[in-house]
Amino acid sequence: MRRALATRPGPASAVVELVDAQPEPVTPGDVTVRMLTTTVNPSDLITISGAYASRTTFPFVPGFEGAGEIVAAGPQVDNGLVGQRVIPIGGAGNWQQYRTVPASWCFPIPSDIPDTVATFAYINPVTALLMVDGHVPAGTRTAVITAAGSAIGGQLADLLRARGVAAIGLTTGRALRPAADAGRFTAIVDRRDPDWPDALTAAAGGPADVVFDCVGGADGPRLLSLLRPGGQLVHFGLLSGVPLTTAGPDVPAGRSVHLFRLRDRVYEMDRSAIQDAFDRVFAHLRAGRLGTPIAADYSLDDLGSALRRAETQPGKILIQIGR
Incomplete structure (x- = not known):
């Protein structure tokens, strides 16, 4: 699979590399999420820059936002979650084709919310x-x-x-x-x-x-x-x-x-409170509030172009992950 790595602190377009990697093993409580879409949030660029040096360890897979589909469930996880579209949170890691993450940090996407909208819902x-x-x-x-x-x-x-x-x-x-x-x-x-x-x-x-x-x-x-x-x-x-x-x-x-x-805030909240926040966000989105216009669309393989655009032009970027 393809994965983006921030190799060291600096401008994202200069220090992020696309590499081939194996998906991480699925341990008890984990699921494997096939990422469908992601984006470049300012928090990604700031973290990659090294501004939060005390809580950032390099290299790491960036990407705090994204939408994906659960394709495998590890031990102690309900196999019925396989096939569910989710927003994985709890840390960076969405700039890759497959992400292994605790099931407890995955939140379901309602059927009427497109991937391209859910990507920006967190x-x-x-x-x-x-x-x-x-x-x-x-x-x-x-x-x-x-x-x-x-x-x-x-x-x-x-x-x-x-x-x-x-x-x-x-x-x-x-x-x-x-x-x-x-x-x-x-x-x-x-x-x-x-x-x-x-x-x-x-x-x-x-x-x-x-x-x-x-x-x-x-x-x-x-x-x-x-x-x-x-x-x-x-x-x-x-x-x-x-x-x-x-x-x-x-x-x-x-x-x-x-x-x-x-x-810090979501780590203080229990799952039901986080789910309630997402439910309220989805309700606002249906009502025409909290929307995020997309200025440009790239594939993961063209991540370098997406990063250069994010550093030099305004507007939100959608990254299509694909298989």
Whole structure:
């Protein structure tokens, strides 16, 4: 079978190689999943870059998202699972034709959800759902979302609007970032405006209740200054590749910072709670929310081209695995 390996830290297009390999053995509790589709998520590129050096061991098979079909069940696993389409989670490993994974980390795909939709149903939608659940209590009026042009930025806006919360988007102003979908936001502010903090406050009609940040970098103190007393800055990504700075002389007291990591969160949840999150994501998808437009489609054999595109152009990529 074909498998992608990140051999060392660096730009994915330079350090990921396609190799021939044997499927891993199926031990008790495991299933073998024939991967059907996968994608290149920003979390894949950031992990491959070495940004999370303390929790990344090279070489490894990247790929946090994907859809597949169970083709073999190991001992202590119900053989009736064979043939079921699933989303395998719990770690990287989806950039390969066959993946061996504990059955407990495989979640069924409803029959009305295509593979191409299920591929994108995990990282961004589940992250957005759990963050809104945890940090947008009743009475929340306004929320600021950085990297508003990102897929998860729009999905957060979808969920906030459904709760009656005004979603104010902050765009990064970077050439490779897609434009934010104005229809999903109450207002959008351009980060290139030197007075963007004042513009955000004006758009929100005053201090915001919560800020969702997936960029990191040096803007932490200014983002905190946008919040009302008791407001929350929820940091969940590192698109800049630079850790978030949250200390500074202008940071007002009474504002809190919360770090959200999806992997840590799902490891704290029992299977029924994770399944419930997926069920709710699928319901939102059926209702026209949390969708992910696909900008380009590649085969696994052309993974190098997919990675070069992901590094240089905006938009989500679908990778067809095949047999």
